Amino acid sequence: MSFYTSLSGLKGAQTDMSVISNNIANAGSIGFKRSAAQFGDIFASSPSQSTKTIAGQGQRLNGITQQFTQGSYETSEKTLDMAIVGEGFFVVKGAPPTNAVTYSRNGAFTPLEDGTVVDTTGSTLQLLPVDTDGNVTDASLGGAYDLVLPKVSSTNPDADLVNVSVGIDGLVSATFADGSTEKLGKIAMASFPATEGLRPVGDAHWQSTGESGAPVIDSPGSGAMGAVRSGALERSNVDITEELVLLIAAQRNFQANAKAIEGASTLTQTVINMN
Incomplete structure (x- = not known):
């Protein structure tokens, strides 16, 4: 299950980077309005289960919203x-x-x-x-x-x-x-x-x-x-400094989720070797 949890985070970080990249690419476009990706967590359990013993199941993309703030x-x-x-x-x-x-x-x-x-x-x-x-x-x-x-x-x-x-x-x-x-x-x-x-x-x-x-x-x-x-x-309402900071954060999220998948793979391989 950890594979799919980390995979959802990996896809989310990739989407976030795509949105930010599009903002940066259009920093010089007349009248362009920046967008932001919004995410939500996935949590599922049956009525008979205690939620105190259930881990989350990753994240999902709730939508990509446009920010209609004034440009310079x-x-x-x-x-x-x-x-x-x-x-x-x-x-x-x-x-x-x-x-x-x-x-x-x-x-x-x-x-x-x-x-x-x-x-x-x-x-x-x-x-x-x-x-x-x-x-x-x-x-x-x-x-x-x-x-x-x-x-x-x-x-x-x-x-x-x-x-x-x-x-x-x-x-x-x-x-x-x-x-x-x-x-x-x-x-x-x-x-x-x-x-x-x-x-x-x-x-x-x-x-x-x-x-x-x-x-x-x-x-x-x-x-x-x-x-x-x-x-x-x-001009566009894109602040390059802000977008670069958000891009760094998205890259770190991507790397962290990739590392989690690598860790899950190592654990699986260890279990297989025990047999």
Whole structure:
């Protein structure tokens, strides 16, 4: 039995090292959120047995949870590079035919030739409609639409686009050569009842699940939503020093369990030799 007990610890330490290694590998990834492996002990006995005479039977992996703490910020010279200060996720929509909606902390957005603003995966940033005063008129996923930068003013076809600004409240405004401005909408953001239940799909993107609950859509600075900082990017929340310490501990656990298996093997061999 000691073989299997130590084997469960060996597998657990290996999983722990894999999780930590992934954290370290993504220390420079924009918007990455570190994960941590959580373990529990295995204990089994029959109703007629006394638990005072039963040893534990090892450990098991209870889950790998993501840590959605705030990452540090890196300044950028691009207006469409955005970082979320606080809670929430950018809402982005994939290309047809799936049009899959995902939620991201990766605020590296770039305009395409047609003016569509996309992230590093090619998904389009979503906006919420606003009135003339900049107030959101439809805070729902169904009311969101793609952010497309206009090339000319809607009221003056001869006035080209000269500047785009993003406020901390997520209001995207376009300024044209004739001095006029247009409010394009507010950046759509999402929050969840149980953020840890989100399903990661890579590139600091997540999908909602039954465990995370349905998304609550709103603009930056509203409710639980954080503000948006233009000209900045959120780095990963990985602390290299902490991860290296955890890696050393995981290595020691692996070595100790391997030593326990070696000890059990020696005892078994001794018993065999007695016969």
